[in-house]
Amino acid sequence: MRLTILGSGTNLHPARAAAGYLIETDHTFLLDFGPRTLMNLLKTSVDRHSIGHLFFSHHHADHVADFIPFFFDAVITAKMSPMSSPRQGITIFGPTGTRRMFGSILRTFPAFTPTPFPVGIRNLGETSVTIGKTTIMTKYMTHTPKLRCLGYRVEHGGRTFAYSGDAQYSSNLVELCRNTNVAVLDCSFPVQKPGTNHMNAHDCGRVAKEAGVKTLILSHFYPVCEEYDVKGQCAKVFGGKIIVARDRLSLRI
Numbered sequence: 001m002r003l004t005i006l007g008s009g010t011n012l013h014p015a016r017a018a019a020g021y022l023i024e025t026d027h028t029f030l031l032d033f034g035p036r037t038l039m040n041l042l043k044t045s046v047d048r049h050s051i052g053h054l055f056f057s058h059h060h061a062d063h064v065a066d067f068i069p070f071f072f073d074a075v076i077t078a079k080m081s082p083m084s085s086p087r088q089g090i091t092i093f094g095p096t097g098t099r100r101m102f103g104s105i106l107r108t109f110p111a112f113t114p115t116p117f118p119v120g121i122r123n124l125g126e127t128s129v130t131i132g133k134t135t136i137m138t139k140y141m142t143h144t145p146k147l148r149c150l151g152y153r154v155e156h157g158g159r160t161f162a163y164s165g166d167a168q169y170s171s172n173l174v175e176l177c178r179n180t181n182v183a184v185l186d187c188s189f190p191v192q193k194p195g196t197n198h199m200n201a202h203d204c205g206r207v208a209k210e211a212g213v214k215t216l217i218l219s220h221f222y223p224v225c226e227e228y229d230v231k232g233q234c235a236k237v238f239g240g241k242i243i244v245a246r247d248r249l250s251l252r253i
């Protein structure tokens, strides 16, 4: 399994793309697709047309926006491609409301329908999805009131990866991350400037410690994080390996 961070920031971070993560197992798929992550995807060696499964943690714009140019390109490219090499379909997964929101996008943007390849949209609860030899499990996360949010746990070849999406501390998040090789957590804020609806560096350390995570990756930074030692703050709580995410960081899990 390989993880490539396409975005380690938030909507308006001046130096980081917003949320997006590329996972390569026996399939290639994305977890979230926020603004500016498509540009980072283009800088990888991965063929964007090989991506057939998109998983969204929730519907805030900093996790969704680059789906629109990605999908437009997929449609245009498929229409120009020879019939002998059709693009594989695209399946979109996410929490309650995913069918409504992406169905609306597909109906509204010019040229998005009819699509020249199959498109599926699936609302997920707490469940597991198997794609080839990869299993993706979901748990509900606590983020903002009234918004359904999912955390994802990916298992392949005996290796495990967890992604919180946007989340506050919760027992569900600890369970999602239980004994994972690598976990990416929402570290929006430093301890000195905590914000609502997200974790700070201390919270992330607490989750990783309680879950027995091997390697913790701090990500989803608001600009204020750049002024503080979030890794040092986290290390006061969590004794395992800590990585501060950066765009296009790629590692084998």
Ligand SMILES: [Zn+2]
Pocket: 058, 060, 143, 166
């Ligand atoms: Zn959010």
Ligand SMILES: [Zn+2]
Pocket: 010, 019, 060, 062, 063, 166, 220
């Ligand atoms: Zn976010």
